[in-house]
Amino acid sequence: MKMQILIGLVLALLLTQLPIAGKYFAILNTMIHESGHSLMALLTGGEVRRISLLPNTSGTTMTGHSSWVSHVLTSMAGYVFASFFSFLFFYLIVKGQYKWMIYLLLAFLAINLIFWVRNVYGLFWIVTFGAGFIWLLRSGNQTLIQYVLIFLASLVFVEALTSAFEIMWISFVSPLQAGDAANLARATKFIPAPIWGIAFFAQALYFAWLTLRRVFLV
Numbered sequence: 001m002k003m004q005i006l007i008g009l010v011l012a013l014l015l016t017q018l019p020i021a022g023k024y025f026a027i028l029n030t031m032i033h034e035s036g037h038s039l040m041a042l043l044t045g046g047e048v049r050r051i052s053l054l055p056n057t058s059g060t061t062m063t064g065h066s067s068w069v070s071h072v073l074t075s076m077a078g079y080v081f082a083s084f085f086s087f088l089f090f091y092l093i094v095k096g097q098y099k100w101m102i103y104l105l106l107a108f109l110a111i112n113l114i115f116w117v118r119n120v121y122g123l124f125w126i127v128t129f130g131a132g133f134i135w136l137l138r139s140g141n142q143t144l145i146q147y148v149l150i151f152l153a154s155l156v157f158v159e160a161l162t163s164a165f166e167i168m169w170i171s172f173v174s175p176l177q178a179g180d181a182a183n184l185a186r187a188t189k190f191i192p193a194p195i196w197g198i199a200f201f202a203q204a205l206y207f208a209w210l211t212l213r214r215v216f217l218v
Contacts, residue, residue, distance in 0.1 A: 005215050008154035016158055023057050027125050028152060029082055029159035030059040031112055036081020037061040037074050038116055044070035051112060053122035075183045079200040082160040083207035089153035090211045101149055105133065157211060164204035171197030
């Protein structure tokens with residue numbers, strides 16, 4: 001199991017460097033990230049208007065907020081949500097609970113398709129990725145399913161960590177363009193974007209450490 005996960009992490013790291021296929025698969029993390037924004041908006045009394053998933057692996061979530069607290073928590077949720085799910089996926093894999101990872105992935109795809117994603121590329125990605133995933137499950141090849149789930153968990157792990165690093169870097173070199181860190185800086189006023197960037201990367205490192213400890217040390 002440990003060797004399979006190590007190979008999955010290496011393959012995910014290599015694949016995400018490819019210009020087309022890498023970006024296509026990396027959108028899995030983008031969908032989870034944007035779903036985090038959406039769920040937090042709903043939990044704090046706001047609304048979700050739409051999600052866009054873009055070919056360059058970026059995404060946008062248009063939400064309405066019931067309060068300043070709702071706005072701040074919603075802006076914070078994306079990176080934390082992705083990092084948490086990278087840990088949760090590996091936790092389920094190590095426990096042998098592959099079916100729960102399957103249920104979670106199908107739930108993400110279905111909710112985004114039915115309620116949130118409305119741009120053309122986003123719909124194309126969900127339909128094609130979902131069709132491939134369902135075909136895999138219907139094949140009944142348990143070994144192949146296990147390998148693919150390990151790879152997808154590895155993909156989310158790598159992307160959650162690297163995207164958090166990227167937003168931290170951007171928050172220093174171009175703070176006004178730093179996505180969620182910039183939004184939080186505008187909302188809080190007294191906390192600049194680089195501090196939020198550091199916080200995003202710090203939580204990603206924490207969940208990465210929890211994941212690696214669970215996989216290789218337990």
